Amino acid sequence: MVFKNIICPVCGGSCDDVQVNLDTKNRTIDVQNACKMGNAKFQEVVSSHRILKPTIRENGKVKDVSWEEALEMSADILVNARRPLFFLGSETSCEAQEVGLHIAEYLGAPADSNATICHGPTVMGIQESGMVGATAGQAKNRADMIVYWGVNALESMPRHMSKYGVFPRGYWTKRGRFDRTMVTVDPRVTPTAVASDMHLQLNPSSDYELLSAMFTILNGKEPHPSVEEITGIPISVMKQTVEMMKESNFVAIYVGLGVSSSYGKHRNIEIALNFVKEMNNYTKCNIGALRGHCNVAGFNQLASYLYGYPFGLDFMKGYPRYNPGETTTVDLLREKDVDAAFIMSADLVNHIPADCAKYLADIPMICLDIAPCPSTTAADVVLPGVIDAMECDGTFYRLDNVPVYFEPFTESPFSETKSNEDTLKQLFAKIKAKKEA
Amino acid sequence: MQALLNTGSTINEGRLAKGGNKYSEDYTKECAVCWMCAEDFTSLGCPEKVSVTSRDGKHTVAVRSKVTEAMRSGQVFIPRSIWANVVVEPDTFSTGSPRYKGAPVSVEPTDEEVLGAEEIVLTLYMGGE
Amino acid sequence: MADVILKPIGNFDLTVEAEVVTPDNFAGKTADEIGKVLVWQGPAEYPLTDFFTVEGNGGSSAEDTTIIVDGEIPRVKRIGQQMTAGKVIIKGSAGMHVGSAMEGGEIIVEGDADSWVGMEMKGGSILIKGNTKDHLGCAYRGSWKGMTGGRITVEGDAVSQVGGGLSGGEIIINGNVKHFCGIRISSGLIVVKGNAFRTVGAEMTGGTIVVGGNIERFTPGFELVDIESDLKFNDIECPGEYNKFTGDYAIPQKGKGTLYVSCDNNECL
Ligand code: SF4
Numbered sequence: 141m142v143f144k145n146i147i148c149p150v151c152g153g154s155c156d157d158v159q160v161n162l163d164t165k166n167r168t169i170d171v172q173n174a175c176k177m178g179n180a181k182f183q184e185v186v187s188s189h190r191i192l193k194p195t196i197r198e199n200g201k202v203k204d205v206s207w208e209e210a211l212e213m214s215a216d217i218l219v220n221a222r223r224p225l226f227f228l229g230s231e232t233s234c235e236a237q238e239v240g241l242h243i244a245e246y247l248g249a250p251a252d253s254n255a256t257i258c259h260g261p262t263v264m265g266i267q268e269s270g271m272v273g274a275t276a277g278q279a280k281n282r283a284d285m286i287v288y289w290g291v292n293a294l295e296s297m298p299r300h301m302s303k304y305g306v307f308p309r310g311y312w313t314k315r316g317r318f319d320r321t322m323v324t325v326d327p328r329v330t331p332t333a334v335a336s337d338m339h340l341q342l343n344p345s346s347d348y349e350l351l352s353a354m355f356t357i358l359n360g361k362e363p364h365p366s367v368e369e370i371t372g373i374p375i376s377v378m379k380q381t382v383e384m385m386k387e388s389n390f391v392a393i394y395v396g397l398g399v400s401s402s403y404g405k406h407r408n409i410e411i412a413l414n415f416v417k418e419m420n421n422y423t424k425c426n427i428g429a430l431r432g433h434c435n436v437a438g439f440n441q442l443a444s445y446l447y448g449y450p451f452g453l454d455f456m457k458g459y460p461r462y463n464p465g466e467t468t469t470v471d472l473l474r475e476k477d478v479d480a481a482f483i484m485s486a487d488l489v490n491h492i493p494a495d496c497a498k499y500l501a502d503i504p505m506i507c508l509d510i511a512p513c514p515s516t517t518a519a520d521v522v523l524p525g526v527i528d529a530m531e532c533d534g535t536f537y538r539l540d541n542v543p544v545y546f547e548p549f550t551e552s553p554f555s556e557t558k559s560n561e562d563t564l565k566q567l568f569a570k571i572k573a574k575k576e577a
Numbered sequence: 578m579q580a581l582l583n584t585g586s587t588i589n590e591g592r593l594a595k596g597g598n599k600y601s602e603d604y605t606k607e608c609a610v611c612w613m614c615a616e617d618f619t620s621l622g623c624p625e626k627v628s629v630t631s632r633d634g635k636h637t638v639a640v641r642s643k644v645t646e647a648m649r650s651g652q653v654f655i656p657r658s659i660w661a662n663v664v665v666e667p668d669t670f671s672t673g674s675p676r677y678k679g680a681p682v683s684v685e686p687t688d689e690e691v692l693g694a695e696e697i698v699l700t701l702y703m704g705g706e
Numbered sequence: 707m708a709d710v711i712l713k714p715i716g717n718f719d720l721t722v723e724a725e726v727v728t729p730d731n732f733a734g735k736t737a738d739e740i741g742k743v744l745v746w747q748g749p750a751e752y753p754l755t756d757f758f759t760v761e762g763n764g765g766s767s768a769e770d771t772t773i774i775v776d777g778e779i780p781r782v783k784r785i786g787q788q789m790t791a792g793k794v795i796i797k798g799s800a801g802m803h804v805g806s807a808m809e810g811g812e813i814i815v816e817g818d819a820d821s822w823v824g825m826e827m828k829g830g831s832i833l834i835k836g837n838t839k840d841h842l843g844c845a846y847r848g849s850w851k852g853m854t855g856g857r858i859t860v861e862g863d864a865v866s867q868v869g870g871g872l873s874g875g876e877i878i879i880n881g882n883v884k885h886f887c888g889i890r891i892s893s894g895l896i897v898v899k900g901n902a903f904r905t906v907g908a909e910m911t912g913g914t915i916v917v918g919g920n921i922e923r924f925t926p927g928f929e930l931v932d933i934e935s936d937l938k939f940n941d942i943e944c945p946g947e948y949n950k951f952t953g954d955y956a957i958p959q960k961g962k963g964t965l966y967v968s969c970d971n972n973e974c975l
Contacts, residue, residue, distance in 0.1 A: 150595050176588055180596030189597055223720055223748035248749025256673045264672065267848040295588040328583065328654065329647040344581055344652060345679040346923075348905055353926035355956040363926035363956075366974065370904075370923045397585065402678035405670065407886055407908070411956070418958055432586065452673055456723075456749050463847065465671025465821060465840065466802060474667045475781075477721050489698060490599065490659045493667035493675050494636045501702040511597025514659055514698040670866050670885075671821050671840040 147546035148178040149231065149529035152431030152539035153297045153304070158182075160549055175298035184527060185550060189511055191524045192553065207523075207556040211563075214482070214521050215570035217504045218247060221480030223456070225472055226251040229486025230436035232525070233534025234543075236560035237439050240484060241446060243568050245455045246575075250478065252469045253439035254432075255451040257491055261400035262429045263440055263450045264464060265409025272416050274392065274426040276303075276540045281310035282424070285388035287323045289412070290347060290398020291430045292330040297539070300430060301335070305394070312389070321384065325350070326398060340381065343372040348404040350378070351411045357382050358418055391425040397432070431539045433486075435528075438537035473499050480504045485525060485560065489514040508560060525560055526552045532559035578621055580613070580653045582629070582682045584661040594658075600695050608658035609640040609691050611684065614648040624686030629655070631664040632681045638663040638697070639689040653684060659694050663701065707772055708765035710740060712758040714777040721801060722747045722757060725784035729771035729792025729811060732764035740764060757782070768792040768811070775800075778817065786813045789830070805832045808856065818862070827875065829856040837862035837881065845871035850890060853877070869896045872913060878942065888915045891963060895939055901971075910954050910963035916944050920971040927956030928965055930975075937966060949975055 146158040159172040160182065167186040171179045184190060194210030195202050205213075218224050226249055228240040237253070244251035255263055279286075286305055293300045301307060306322055313319040324336040325347075333339040342350050350371045353363035357379055368374055385391050393416060399408045412427060419425040431437050440450040447453055449462035452469075465471055469488070472478045473496035480503050481488075489497045490513060500518065507519035516522045528534050529546040531553070536544050557563045593604040611627050621627065621642075630637045638660050648654060655661035657677070666676045692700065710732050723746040732740050741760040744751040754760060758775075765771040768791040775785070778798030786794045786805040792812075796804075799817030806822060810830040818836035824843045842864050845852035852871035863881035872891035882900035889905070891913040898906075901919035908925050916937060928951040937944040948966040955962070967975060 151591075177591040177595050180592045180598075184597050187597060189600075222750070252673075257675070257677075260673045264847065292585060295591065296586040298588060298591075327649070327652065328585075344583060348908070349923060349926055352905075352908065352954075352956040356927040359927075359955055359958055361927065361929070361955040364924055364928055366924045367926040370926075398678060401674055401676075403670065403676070403885060404905070405672045405674065407889065407905070411909070414957065457746060458749070463822075464673035465669055468669065468673030470667060470669050470673060470675050475721065476719075479720065487594075487599070489702065490594075490662065490694070491657075492662060493665045494631075494663045494701065495667045497662070497698075498702045501698070511599070512695075513597070513599045514694055514702075517695055517698045518703060 143549035146549055147529045147536065147544055148174050148181075149434045149527065149536065149546070150178045150181045151297050151434055152436060153299055154434060154536050154538040154544045155299055155303060156544060162550055164550070177298055182530065184510055185530050187511070191510060191512065191516065191522060194524060195522045197520045207554070210521055210523055211567055211570055214506045214523065214567055215574055217480050217506060217521065218243075218482060218571055219574045221504065223478050224249045224480040224482060225469065225478040227469055227481065227483045227486060227488050228253050228439060229484050229488075230254040230433035230439060231528070232435065232485040232560045233528045233532075233536065234435065234438045234442050235534045236484065236564055237435075237442055238446070239561055239564035239568060240482075241443060241453075243564070243571060244453070245447075245460075246568070246571070248455045248458060250452075250454040250456070250467050250472060251443075252452050253443070254436045254486055255440055256464070256468045257470060258397065258432055258436060259400055259429050260451055260464060260468070261405035262395065262409050264406035265400070265413060267450075268406060268410045269413045269417070271413055272420060272426045273428055273540065275542055276538065279390075279392040279426070279428075280304050280308050280313075282312050282390040283392035284313060284319055285321045285323070285385060285391045287325065287391065287393040288332055288336070289325040289393060289395045290400075290402070291394055291396020292326065292328075292332045293394065293396075293430060294331045294335065296396065296432050297430050300394075301332075305392070321388070323381065323384075338381075340373055340377065343370065345402040345404065346371040347399050347402060347408045348411060351408065351415055354378050354382050355411065355415045355418070358415065385419060385425065386422040388423055391419065391423060393425070393427040394430050395427060396430045400429075428540055435536040437539060437541050438535065441537050441541060470496050478503070482506045483515055483519070484508040484564070487513040487515045489518050508563065523563060524554065526554070526557060526563070528560065532561075534559065534561065578617060578684045580617070580651055580682055580684050582661070582664065582680045583652060583654045584657050584665065584677045585654070587656045590656040590658060600693065604658075605691065605693050608656040609660045610643045610655065611640045612643045612645050612648050612654040613684070614646070614650050615644050616650050617653075618642060618644045621684065621686050626687050626689065626691060627684050628687035628689060629653070629664050630683045630685070631666065636663050639687050639691050641691060653682070659697050663697065707770050709762050709772045709774055710737070710764055711761040711774045711776055712754070713761070714758055714775070714779050717757050718781040720748050721781045721783060723783050724754075725787040727773060727785045727794075728787065728789040729764075729768040729773060729794065730789055732773060733768045733771045733792070734766060735764045737761060737763050765792075780818075780820065799836065805830070808832070824853060824856070824858050826851070827853045827856045827858070831856055832858045834858070834860045834862070838864045840866045841870065842868045843872065843875070843877050844869060852891075853894065863900070868898075869894070872896065876942070882919065888913070891915070892961065895942070897942055897944060907963060907965045908954055909957050910965070911957070911959045911961040912963050914939070914964045914966070916948070916966040918944060918946070918968050918971070921967060924975060925954060928953035929955065933969065934966070946970060
């Protein structure tokens with residue numbers, strides 16, 4: 141059967157035009173419009189390596205168990221731990237994340253999500269200086285200058301350039317690519333850089349100095365000459381870039397992990413945001429983050445409106461607190477300040493530094509995921525995941541923080557659960573029963 | 578050789594990771610790779626494999642080397658993956674996010690075997706359980 | 707002066723939050739009562755005696771209460787938070803948030819201190835004899851106003867974001883700093899006797915920063931205005947010749963701060 145307008149649950153692009161032809165008899169799936177990355181995930185619906193049975197590790201051996209047993213054991217681990225960490229990954233719906241947050245609040249535990257190891261500093265930067273943003277459609281219709289700063293869009297959000305950023309023909313950008321100037325700022329000659337009109341190949345971790353110098357130029361002053369050596373970019377080129385921005389009708393800047401992960405982190409974002417604010421005295425200018433995982437923006441939105449903070453929440457004292465560097469996953473694990481972990485829809489072990497991964501493998505860990513990965517290998521309990529946007533409905537937030545409701549084209553392969561939200565609700569009920577007993 | 582380690586996505590890394598193929602041969606081929614420029618490669622003696630070690634010397638990972646014009650001398654790149662993260666520094670400068678970009682590492686030629694993702698978890702993280 | 711001596715006895719598998727350990731709280735309490743004061747570990751509260759032995763009664767008021775922590779407590783946070791008077795001496799290293807929002811009195815840490823020492827401090831003094839990490843005397847997340855009064859002295863090194871948003875008071879670092887020292891300060895004084903890595907005084911709109919060592923990467927938005935020698939700020943002396951810069955011109959705000967950088971150690975400037 142053919143299904144149209146399916147939402148892709150892979151990266152922050154949340155492309156909403158995917159066409160799927162699912163042959164349930166031969167177990168094949170044909171996917172149109174999605175990129176390589178998206179297509180790969182759609183194949184999971186019929187893949188042979190999908191995790192279909194809950195497992196637990198007993199005396200070092202992994203064995204299959206029933207859902208009931210796996211949930212029971214998960215609840216035991218979480219109730220008996222004094223400070224379990226909840227890592228509510230982004231590759232699932234806001235609805236599932238919401239239940240996870242409520243469990244964390246109930247147990248007085250820390251709760252975090254992918255932003256902490258990804259665009260956390262971006263969110264912190266926004267908190268420091270506010271943001272001039274725009275939806276993807278605005279940029280598509282109006283932007284005649286695109287800046288990819290520290291992001292390799294072609295590879296991390298493959299359809300960004302073709303769907304929102306550079307190529308699409310918009311109302312005021314009728315000739316598509318020809319109506320836009322594309323600039324990439326990246327220390328590496330990435331495919332995105334190759335596709336650009338101009339590439340500023342700055343030295344690694346000198347984003348702050350470059351932004352600060354461009355800001356100084358914008359304010360009509362001459363930056364200190366040492367900045368040329370620090371950034372590897374001549375002041376004349378910085379001036380030219382600022383002039384180009386001022387002369388454009390609408391500048392859309394997309395920042396990636398290159399800005400928020402290199403040192404400077406939230407300060408890089410903060411000065412970029414302030415620069416954009418000031419640039420609006422000359423022309424329309426906005427900024428947005430290219431989010432790698434599909435619903436990573438969703439957790440930030442959800443946690444902010446439910447509990448006031450975007451990530452790295454700690455419910456230890458019964459009310460939410462937040463302090464990146466103290467209540468965030470990598471720090472909690474490095475400092476061994478948690479004693480169990482619940483990891484949902486994110487391969488945490490794969491993405492954190494060795495010391496943290498090692499500690500995570502040491503403590504009791506529950507992992508909810510769809511395919512074998514380092515986290516499921518290291519886990520003590522593995523709960524099979526349901527694939528959002530394919531097997532159940534729910535909500536994602538797109539990279540520009542627009543909520544997107546998605547509907548499934550097939551159903552959960554498990555009779556025991558309809559969705560990750562459902563699994564978490566069952567787990568919560570068990571936790572409550574144990575706690576209140 | 579001392580170098581600054583950059584990590585990030587590549588399209589095939591994304592395709593394999595999102596497709597649930599982290600334990601495949603292809604994934605190891607794509608991600609257990611250290612990119613560097615020709616100059617650095619030559620100065621290391623054109624090794625087929627290199628070991629990358631974190632600044633504190635605590636963690637080492639063996640990966641294949643790859644020569645590319647995309648890099649400058651003194652900078653290396655490993656696709657975002659478990660291999661790269663073995664040597665990424667856990668210090669977050671009070672931001673929650675570790676040094677995925679610009680962690681100082683040392684790179685030396687090696688004959689050690691390049692491990693798969695699962696083996697890394699089992700041997701490095703779970704103590705060979 | 708009454709001394710209350712706390713000797714750590716362990717159980718620090720998870721970190722402990724002990725914002726109740728202040729002279730204000732201990733004043734007027736006997737050793738027994740102090741032992742029953744509750745501190746947080748994870749989502750539960752436990753009496754102080756689970757972690758420390760307590761010796762000596764508190765004084766009649768905060769002013770005459772001295773708390774001596776006789777040991778290493780790198781996993782105990784928030785000692786001396788919001789204290790207004792009296793004295794706290796930590797004989798080893800201390801965890802995060804020492805003297806956060808402190809209003810008066812004195813804290814001495816003989817070892818190292820973790821991040822967030824003296825966050826938004828209003829008065830009193832803190833002396834760290836070892837090293838400290840990030841956000842010393844800094845503003846809380848999202849706030850633009852950090853420390854407003856008092857003095858923090860660090861004999862060793864600090865790392866990043868020293869004195870972020872400083873709007874009064876003094877910070878003296880005898881060692882080195884790394885990134886964003888004095889970011890967005892509007893008033894007050896920061897003296898770094900050692901080296902700084904980068905972005906010193908970024909976004910500053912007032913106040914004074916002195917760097918006696920080398921700045922590896924100078925902040926772009928500063929303009930050289932003068933050369934001065936042998937600086938003196940009340941009792942703080944900075945001998946030698948200094949380039950005087952104003953900035954940061956990278957931000958549109960009107961006010962500008964002053965940045966003194968040692969001439970000898972920064973020939974390229
Ligand atoms: S760009 Fe992202 S959302 Fe769009 S199809 Fe590719 S992976 Fe899916």
